[in-house]
Amino acid sequence: MAGKKQFDMDTVLDAAMIQFWRSGYADTSLDDLSRATGLNRSSIYSSLGDKDALFLRCLDRYATRYGDKFDAALSCAAEDPVAAVRAFFDVTLGRIADPAVPDGCLMAQSVMASPALSPSVAEHVKELFGLQRPRLRAALKAGGMSDENAEDFAVHVAAVNQSLAVMGRAGASPEQLRAIVGVTVDALARALRPVG
């Protein structure tokens, strides 16, 4: 049973991340994590640290995985900023539609639950959550938007993107989610047109 690690770290971290994602920090017990990962409690502690440390690793994993996808979606912003934002939203819509992964958004629900988290974890959550806005602002400026408009649209798009997870968990249909982003994309296209 021992002598060599009996598990694949990536598989285990994915399982833990999905567990936190589905149930949130407060409603995920170490028994849940043990069941989800297939690891015993002492293995979790010796390999991954305590619950807070594991949660932080899952948050970082989530932020990196989807952050990379968001960056890729926005990479064409200089040529076609509207298509870039559309692709940005598609990352979230695709994630919501993916049956292999829970509804909702680990970042959004962690932010909402932040008063119940330990202060250092709550701080980290807000930092990761705050990465979205500058990412969008840079893309919109690269797409030729004025500083002021880019600032406003960046925070608006970040807010709408985040709202998709909440609306999805509330039972909104894919069509309704598309309508939500449609209004924003139309407004962006209008704002980017040379003359108002």
Add this chain to the structure above:
Amino acid sequence: MAGKKQFDMDTVLDAAMIQFWRSGYADTSLDDLSRATGLNRSSIYSSLGDKDALFLRCLDRYATRYGDKFDAALSCAAEDPVAAVRAFFDVTLGRIADPAVPDGCLMAQSVMASPALSPSVAEHVKELFGLQRPRLRAALKAGGMSDENAEDFAVHVAAVNQSLAVMGRAGASPEQLRAIVGVTVDALARALRPVG
């Protein structure tokens, strides 16, 4: 110490509601509720039922209180739908700015945490949460919007309104929250203008 009720029901329900609102269902213990309301555990049980029953009463109280404010804000939609939606958002912005009341939104965070709630409570949360969209749709149609546009804007405005609570809890400034709604209000004004 007894013979007559020692407390005011409205005061107690407000205190319980704010406790759930601040910390969420999972992270509010009966000891927390007892401390917040000033009532003993057995008084809570005899007067208000168990934790789920009390939570449902707090949800209804929240939905009614702010639902009435949203209705009042939208009451001028037939004459000036843009001003009505602006007033609608102002209800939420005012609530976020109110220091007497927690950040966030009891409905939004309960929806996000719904997989951890008992099924019947989760159902009720989604029902209450879903009241926002028809309210907005009716107002926009009264303001002269086409059925299709009213449908799309209703779900968009509901999503953006909900996102304000998340963004506020994540640390967004009042100016950023105003920028988020500004994009939506501008898009609405544009959509309502007689000729595109």
Add this chain to the structure above:
DNA sequence: CACGTCTTGAACTGATCAGTCCAAGATGGG
């Protein structure tokens, strides 16, 4: 003033929580 009724406070129950500890045993180097 006496008694039935009802609220209240505190102790209690069994379950579950995060975290610790240690013996059992598998592994790989010598």
Add this chain to the structure above:
DNA sequence: CCCATCTTGGACTGATCAGTTCAAGACGTG
């Protein structure tokens, strides 16, 4: 083949959870 090393499983700890029970005692009625 043997032994040091490390993972693993399961038992354990003390704290906290939701919910129950019951005696103490304050009120209103007669």
